Amino acid sequence: MTHPKDSPALRVCSTRQIKNGKHLLQVAPRLRENFKPGDRYGDLLPESVLAHLHKPEAWAAIQSSPEHAKLLKGVKLPTSGNAATDPLFKGILHFVEMQFKIQNQGNNVVAVSNADLSTAIDYSIDAATPISEYSSLYGTNSIAISPTTITYGVTLSDNIFTDQDLQDWVNKIAANNNLPTSACVVVLCPQGVINRDGDPGNGIGGYHSMANLPYIFVNVFGQNLTVADAPFYYAQILSHEIAEMVVDPLANAVNPEVCDPCGPNCQTVFLDYFDATGNYISTTQTMPQSVNFQYAFYINGIVQPASATACPAPANACDYSPPLRLWVNWNKYEIWNWLIGSLADGPLWVIGPHGPVPVPPGPLPFDARERAERVRANIIESIRELELIGTELTREKLIGALEKRSQKKGKA
Numbered sequence: 001m002t003h004p005k006d007s008p009a010l011r012v013c014s015t016r017q018i019k020n021g022k023h024l025l026q027v028a029p030r031l032r033e034n035f036k037p038g039d040r041y042g043d044l045l046p047e048s049v050l051a052h053l054h055k056p057e058a059w060a061a062i063q064s065s066p067e068h069a070k071l072l073k074g075v076k077l078p079t080s081g082n083a084a085t086d087p088l089f090k091g092i093l094h095f096v097e098m099q100f101k102i103q104n105q106g107n108n109v110v111a112v113s114n115a116d117l118s119t120a121i122d123y124s125i126d127a128a129t130p131i132s133e134y135s136s137l138y139g140t141n142s143i144a145i146s147p148t149t150i151t152y153g154v155t156l157s158d159n160i161f162t163d164q165d166l167q168d169w170v171n172k173i174a175a176n177n178n179l180p181t182s183a184c185v186v187v188l189c190p191q192g193v194i195n196r197d198g199d200p201g202n203g204i205g206g207y208h209s210m211a212n213l214p215y216i217f218v219n220v221f222g223q224n225l226t227v228a229d230a231p232f233y234y235a236q237i238l239s240h241e242i243a244e245m246v247v248d249p250l251a252n253a254v255n256p257e258v259c260d261p262c263g264p265n266c267q268t269v270f271l272d273y274f275d276a277t278g279n280y281i282s283t284t285q286t287m288p289q290s291v292n293f294q295y296a297f298y299i300n301g302i303v304q305p306a307s308a309t310a311c312p313a314p315a316n317a318c319d320y321s322p323p324l325r326l327w328v329n330w331n332k333y334e335i336w337n338w339l340i341g342s343l344a345d346g347p348l349w350v351i352g353p354h355g356p357v358p359v360p361p362g363p364l365p366f367d368a369r370e371r372a373e374r375v376r377a378n379i380i381e382s383i384r385e386l387e388l389i390g391t392e393l394t395r396e397k398l399i400g401a402l403e404k405r406s407q408k409k410g411k412a
């Protein structure tokens with residue numbers, strides 16, 4: 001029998017327990033005194049307790065254990081709401097080729113292959129557009145993917161490290177490469193190397209957190225990666241952590257975790273599927289190997305803000321097409337947002353002299369409803385077209401930059 005932890009669909013994101021662990025270290029001196037290099041946050045309190053500390057309803061149950069009550073005396077954790085209070089991510093993701101030299105394995109160097117890293121980069125370039133669109137429900141954001149990898153080598157006595165080590169490496173990588181604090185470092189962890197704070201043996205897929213700058217940690221569960229990732233080796237986890245990092249780059253328990261409610265933490269994961277030109281196909285809880293349509297890539301579902309603190313979120317808060325990414329500076333920002341929402345799915349609106357107004361139900365003096373519906377369809381089609389052109393242009397630019405680089409290398 002397969003152990004549930006071996007099931008790809010059940011690999012969870014440990015961001016929340018890491019956030020809670022980091023926060024405890026700041027506010028609970030008793031716990032901080034005992035925390036040593038090499039410890040993981042799960043050494044502070046059991047991970048099952050850490051993952052729920054921020055929930056008021058779980059707090060009473062945790063306190064009912066005298067041992068926990070003593071350790072957590074006077075401790076308070078902030079509860080995050082549905083909205084993003086802190087600004088969202090606007091920057092560049094840099095993938096790192098981590099080379100782990102493992103001393104007790106004869107100095108064997110373990111790393112995710114170059115080919116697999118560049119596949120993950122290609123995937124992220126495709127996934128960035130819908131992730132940014134869905135995340136725009138929480139605020140303005142932008143996601144660019146660096147086409148080149150950063151190489152960084154570490155030496156470990158055995159095949160184990162912790163988040164404390166990872167934070168240190170992330171800061172050194174940023175310093176070595178002059179990365180601004182607006183950037184994000186992405187580390188894909190090869191099979192055979194274990195981050196004790198994101199242990200794949202405990203069913204953890206990955207997490208995002210904050211060193212001097214945001215970073216993403218992803219366990220890779222196979223080799224010869226593909227953008228479509230039918231075997232579920234990395235894409236669900238990577239998209240999950242990118243989306244959550246984009247909405248909550250500071251990882252400080254203020255902004256919500258926007259993927260957990262749609263799974264895999266709270267329920268069978270909802271996946272949004274897209275075709276080769278980036279057009280949305282559908283959202284389903286069916287795994288990629290079992291869907292009955294062709295697709296190019298998928299991303300982890302991103303919850304609608306109204307359900308951002310629900311666990312699980314209702315299906316209709318996870319199953320919806322990417323909202324259009326229109327950022328306007330008009331005065332009645334809220335109202336214009338309603339208009340944009342109506343372009344996606346909502347009631348039909350038209351623009352009156354003071355902003356959008358809904359088309360009233362019932363008979364109208366002229367064919368207002370038909371015309372408004374036609375215009376709405378045209379607007380949606382035109383915006384999609386602009387996004388496609390933009391995506392292609394960005395790709396051309398990246399390819400141009402890569403070619404320039406290789407020409408320079410050729411000359412040297």
Ligand SMILES: [Zn+2]
Pocket residue numbers: 013014015016240244257259260265
């Ligand atoms: Zn998560």
